[in-house]
Amino acid sequence: MIPLSDFLIVSAGLFCTGLYIILSKHNAIQILIGIELMLNAAVLNLVAFGKFDRLNNGGQLFALFAIVLAAATTAVALAIILNVYKKYKTIDPGKIDELRD
Amino acid sequence: MTMAQALFYLMAFIALASALFVAASKSLVRSVFMFFVTLMALAGLYVLALADFIAITQIVIYIGGILVLILFAFMLSGRETLANLQQQDNRFISIGKLPALLLAVVFFMVMINILFKTDVNHLLWLSKAIAHKNVFSPSDATVSNIGINLMTRYLLPFEAMSILLMMALIGAAHLSRKEKKA
DSSP, X not given: OOOHHHHHHXXXXXXXXXXXXXXXXXXXXXXXXXXXXXHHHHHHHHHHHHTTOTTTOHHHHHHHHHHHHHHHHHHHHHHHHXXXXXXXXXXXXXXXXXXXX | OOHHHHHHHHHHHHHHHHHHHHHHOSSHHHHXXXXXXXXXXXXXXXXXTTOXXXXXXXXXIIIIIIHHHHHHHHHHTHHHHHHHHHHSXXXXXXXXXXXXXXXXXXXXXXXXXXXXXXXXXXXXHHHHHHHTTOSOOTTOOOHHHHHHHHHTTTHHHHHHHHHHHHHHHHHHXXXXXXXXXX
């Protein structure tokens, strides 16, 4: 049997990698990838704890909900990124610094 | 060491290594394809946590949907960004990235510390679940139980999720429509 703490250590590593990607990259798409990585780390935690809930499937079902939520937010975020690119010709979040149109 | 354990550590290594490669990679396309490997390894980890349905969903939605969407947006956002990305200074460790690296490492240490302080393998509710035989065993068929629970106990979050999906669909269509001259 694989101990629960091993799952949690892997998940913590993935989460911190995602955090590093978000903080250090200058490209909106890469930042989105970092967010997805952090979401996946959270889903791994849900699934690992969900092993101990056979009757109600709490962890697994909320992992499912989190995956669907990630899909929906990614679609909207990519539409926003494409619009920003059309307007500013760059997707570096540090360079998009004016609000008026 | 059993087969499952060996597979677990292999998958964990692949997931972490490819995630680090995504963080360190110079080119965006390469990091997107490495992210593909990370997601596959994570699906393998879900299988080893006895959640086979979640693993299949992960492959279908993440790899079939999100990753293709990211590649699509990337191809649409043009050649110039690609050229800009190649030029920028992208070493893994440089002065500008030191704070990000520091924060990530410290956060990791905090999480590991908490994990060992709480003694996660012997939590009260976990030992209760084991005592009541409320634990998945590898021979269980889980999918029918998931379906029943989705339609009874978790019906409200399910419906909320469907409304949210509809909102996201309308929002994405609204954002990406052609601008009319007002």
